[in-house]
Amino acid sequence: MDLRIVADNxxxxxxxxxxxxxxxxxxxxxxxxxxxxxxDGETFQVIVIGGTxxxxxxxxxxxxxxxxxxxxxxxxxxxxxKNDFDKFIEKEISAKVANVALNFAYPLKxxxxxxxxxxxxxxxxxxxxFDDLVGEEVGAEVEKMILKTRKQEIKVSVANDTxxxxxxxxxxxxxxxxxxxxxxxxxxxxxxxxxxxxxxxESGNFDKFPRTPxxxxxxxxxxNKGKGIFExxxxxxxxxxxxxxxxxxxxxxxxxxRSTQExxxxxxxxxxxxxxxxxxxxxxxxxxxxxxxxxxxxxQKKDLTFVVEGSLFWLANGYRAQVKKTLDxxxxxYKAKFVKIADSTILGAAKLIA
Numbered sequence: 398m399d400l401r402i403v404a405d406n407x408x409x410x411x412x413x414x415x416x417x418x419x420x421x422x423x424x425x426x427x428x429x430x431x432x433x434x435x436x437d438g439e440t441f442q443v444i445v446i447g448g449t450x451x452x453x454x455x456x457x458x459x460x461x462x463x464x465x466x467x468x469x470x471x472x473x474x475x476x477x478x479k480n481d482f483d484k485f486i487e488k489e490i491s492a493k494v495a496n497v498a499l500n501f502a503y504p505l506k507x508x509x510x511x512x513x514x515x516x517x518x519x520x521x522x523x524x525x526x527f528d529d530l531v532g533e534e535v536g537a538e539v540e541k542m543i544l545k546t547r548k549q550e551i552k553v554s555v556a557n558d559t560x561x562x563x564x565x566x567x568x569x570x571x572x573x574x575x576x577x578x579x580x581x582x583x584x585x586x587x588x589x590x591x592x593x594x595x596x597x598x599e600s601g602n603f604d605k606f607p608r609t610p611x612x613x614x615x616x617x618x619x620x621n622k623g624k625g626i627f628e629x630x631x632x633x634x635x636x637x638x639x640x641x642x643x644x645x646x647x648x649x650x651x652x653x654x655r656s657t658q659e660x661x662x663x664x665x666x667x668x669x670x671x672x673x674x675x676x677x678x679x680x681x682x683x684x685x686x687x688x689x690x691x692x693x694x695x696x697q698k699k700d701l702t703f704v705v706e707g708s709l710f711w712l713a714n715g716y717r718a719q720v721k722k723t724l725d726x727x728x729x730x731y732k733a734k735f736v737k738i739a740d741s742t743i744l745g746a747a748k749l750i751a
Contacts, residue, residue, distance in 0.1 A: 398606075428514065475525055487546055500742050503525070516556065564595075576697075586598045633657040644671070651663070684720075687719070700731050704737075711737060
């Protein structure tokens with residue numbers, strides 16, 4: 398596989414998408430408020446919905462800094478419909494705040510009006526189907542519900558998890574040098590087009606690269622066949638399934654894996670055929686991810702600092718080293734720096750309005 402060609406293809410897709418051409422990259426543009434919505438010294442709330450764990454925090458804006466005053470975590474229930482969601486979030490929104498920033502990790506079509514970012518829910522995922530919230534502006538619906546149930550007026554700004562991850566970088570870096578990436582169970586990238594505009598690439602949909610037979614089989618049995626082609630090749634949700642298919646074909650007699658964490662453990666057992674396969678799968682993933690990173694830097698024509706979330710990137714043995722090695726080989730002109738920011742889900746949502 399020629400990774401230089403993959404990086405070039407990704408860069409071309411970015412250029413075409415930016416000019417309005419239809420490509421494999423949705424290239425979803427988001428406007429963010431050029432002026433803070435919350436006042437200096439104001440306490441507001443951040444709510445994070447979308448994963449197994451629900452998070453909320455009271456946050457205070459202190460000049461240019463964001464201070465987490467208190468935070469709480471607990472398991473998140475499934476939301477079958479809007480009523481389930483309303484009942485849950487009504488209990489979680491503080492009666493003491495006028496502004497709420499919602500990190501909402503579901504497919505959203507961004508809407509910018511009245512000086513704040515909201516999002517129309519495109520669909521739910523897995524158990525969270527959100528019947529009768531699909532097609533509605535999430536923040537506006539929460540505002541109406543709180544006004545009706547409590548007679549409390551609030552403003553709710555909304556963005557998805559990849560956008561919030563990128564915005565978390567603003568707590569330490571300037572927008573000009575930032576990109577954001579999820580490289581874990583799923584994968585995606587986002588970056589700034591200018592100071593007030595962010596693009597969510599949904600780059601797991603990229604399809605201009607050589608596909609393995611295993612990824613094609615996985616896609617053929619998928620409920621979203623033909624979508625997320627790149628993600629099915631590289632992300633943690635699928636890599637162990639690649640191994641299981643190879644394991645069956647080569648009759649290794651290794652028990653089927655249940656996670657990519659188990660795949661990483663096998664990769665560290667040197668001297669076995671299974672370990673070589675596991676290493677190859679992780680190396681292929683890291684190399685392809687590096688090709689997207691290279692394409693982003695070449696599209697932006699500069700070095701970039703990537704705020705990254707995902708255990709695959711940070712914890713899988715040798716993964717980061719392979720990403721860096723591939724970047725040195727195929728993109729020597731630009732340098733990527735990778736950082737992890739504590740409480741990024743909270744801080745990133747906070748930057749929507751602070």
